[in-house]
Amino acid sequence: MRHCEDDTMAMERLAIPPEFSTYAEEKGIFTLYEGMLEALLTARPECPLQFLSHYLSMDRARMTCVVVYGPPCSGQHSVSKLIARKLRAVHVVPERVLREDQSPAGTQARALAKEGKEVTPGLWAAIIHSRTQQTDCQDKGWVLEAFPRTRKQALALQSKGVIATHFVHLECPDAVLIERYGGKRIDPLTGGIHNTCLSLYFSECVSVYVCWW
Numbered sequence: 001m002r003h004c005e006d007d008t009m010a011m012e013r014l015a016i017p018p019e020f021s022t023y024a025e026e027k028g029i030f031t032l033y034e035g036m037l038e039a040l041l042t043a044r045p046e047c048p049l050q051f052l053s054h055y056l057s058m059d060r061a062r063m064t065c066v067v068v069y070g071p072p073c074s075g076q077h078s079v080s081k082l083i084a085r086k087l088r089a090v091h092v093v094p095e096r097v098l099r100e101d102q103s104p105a106g107t108q109a110r111a112l113a114k115e116g117k118e119v120t121p122g123l124w125a126a127i128i129h130s131r132t133q134q135t136d137c138q139d140k141g142w143v144l145e146a147f148p149r150t151r152k153q154a155l156a157l158q159s160k161g162v163i164a165t166h167f168v169h170l171e172c173p174d175a176v177l178i179e180r181y182g183g184k185r186i187d188p189l190t191g192g193i194h195n196t197c198l199s200l201y202f203s204e205c206v207s208v209y210v211c212w213w
Contacts, residue, residue, distance in 0.1 A: 042161030043133055054138075063141040064089060065132075065163070069149075070170025073180035079170060080145035089141040092131055094124065101127040124148075125156035132162055 024030055036052060045051035064087055068080040077093075084091035098109055098119070105126035109119045124147070132142050144164070148154040157163075172180075 038161070063138075064165055065141055066143045066166045066168060067147070067164040068143060068145055068168045068170070069147075071172060071177055073177045073184060074170040074172040076146045076170060079168065080143050083168070084143040087141060087143065089143050090137045092128070092137070092142050092144045094128060094145070094147045097127050097131045101130060103127065103130055105130070121148075121150070121152040121156035124153055125160045125162065128157065129160040129162050 036055060039055055040048060040051065043051060066080075066083055066087070066089070068076055068083065070076050070079075080093075081091055083089070098106065098113065100106075101109070103126070105123050109123040109127060112119050112123070128144070128147065131137065132144075144162075148157055
């Protein structure tokens, strides 16, 4: 009986006064705490306190994370580049990330690609997660071009905590896509993608759908 009384008294002492809950709701404390915990568990940094200090210093409300996806030759590269420039965000191109990533996952992924084998969703997710965790992406937000391409890749990204705030889906008639394919050019020095037909058809034939969370 004594133990029950002690437990009841302890619970009464730990009860949060109503005004505290009201303050937390008004100031978004619960949402902030949830975001901090999610970011911490996703990044799993060596120094949690330093990570949280940087997290709190960022303007999270203005950071936008966008995925741009559409069929080949629908203008994914051009649209991603345009959105990144407008938002002053980082344009993340998976193929470029694959070339530049020096982690074990990046090395393994490049080895598979060199052998003509498919890079697994887990490896793609690992190197893209690593890129989006870099300071520039965390400070400015990011625009991910043409990825994920499959459900498995999407689930792998989600498991790594790479979650977009907006999803841009491009649609274009097949006849236009075929014509654009013939006009596709890749710069051998920079790897930049250009299309001789893009400016002619883009505004008339590409439908853009935007979803956000």
